[in-house]
Amino acid sequence: MKNLFDLTGKVALITGASSGMGKAIAEIIGLHGATVIISSNDEKECIATQTAFQNKGIKAFAIPCDVSKKEEIDALVFQGEEKAGTIAILINCVGIAIPGSFLDIDSENFEKTMQINLENAIYLTQKVIPNMQVQKDGVIIYLASLSSVRGNKNLGLYGISKAGLAQLARNLAVEFGPDNIRVNAISPGVIDTEFAKPLTQNPEVMEKRILLTPLRRIGKVEEVAGMALLLASKAGGFISGQNIIIDGGTTISDGN
Incomplete structure (x- = not known):
């Protein structure tokens, strides 16, 4: 039982790992024994x-990578496995x-959002799954968003892309479960990060949000990282296809 969270001998690739939730996730994964490949642009x-x-x-x-460029993703996986070993x-x-509003969506913003938030995840996953199949061992986690499960009039396009990640997790969990590959998504609400500052630094927005949140606070990066550790380790060994x-x-509050 004491080794349920031990990741010794595992190699973990974390994108977006130089700040915010990605950095916290990379740190906790590393502190529990994994070799971590840190990547961001x-x-x-x-x-x-x-x-x-x-x-x-x-x-x-550290292997920097601009995920909007497929050749850099190719290099990330190749160099990562060359330096650290097979990505598990x-x-x-x-x-x-x-x-922006739904009516503000144009082809440029649509393509940019889908490329960064969804297309890169698909392409990167295609690069690592074959070796996971050979090893009969793999964990894939997508950082989605609360926007993937609820409507949003100002971040609708973001929510659509993140909902795509949650569905991707379900699809891959079904297809590759027989290869002992588990796939899940994590959907954080408002977490105290640089990314969330447009919300957290707006007193009017925060007052309303806190009143709608039973715990009466925003989240911490380590609380998201803890879930990633669970999903990556033996402790979460029977969890797959979940958001x-x-x-x-x-999301469960009635506002009281």
């Missing part, structure tokens, strides 16, 4: 994160949110 922060992790005793490699855990934490909501109870 910010080379300077990737290297700084690698150094910080290594100072904590985490075996880490893939955690996709990349995302952009372009606000797990971490929102302090916002």
Whole structure:
């Protein structure tokens, strides 16, 4: 029982890992024994994160990657497995949110959102699944969003792309479950990150949101990271095809 969260010997690739929830997830995965491949499009922060992790005793490699470019994804997987070994855990934490009404959606914003939030995840997953099949061992986690399960008049396009990730998790869980590959999504509510500052720094929006959240606060990155650790480890070994909501109870609240 004491080894349920032990990831010793595993190699984990985490995209969007140089800040926010991605960084917290990479850290907790590394602290529990995995070798982590840190990736984002910010080379300077990737290297700084690698150094910080290594100072904590985490075996880490930084490989910057612009996920909008397939050739960089190819290089990420090749270099990652060359440096660290076969990837057993893939955690996709990349995302952009372009606000606006449904009537504001144009082809440029649509294509950019879908490419960064969904298409890159599909392509990257296609690159790592074959080796997971050979090993008969794999975990894939997508960082979706609360927007994937509820309507939103200002972030509708973002929500559509994140709902695609949740459905991708279900599809892959069914197709590759016989290969002992588990696939899940995590859908956080408002978490205290740089990404969420347009919300968290708006007192009017936050007052309303807090009143709609039974725990009466926003979430912390470590609370999302903890769920990722569960899903990546033996402790979550019978969980697959799920979209797990971490929102302090916002979606179940009646507003009282």
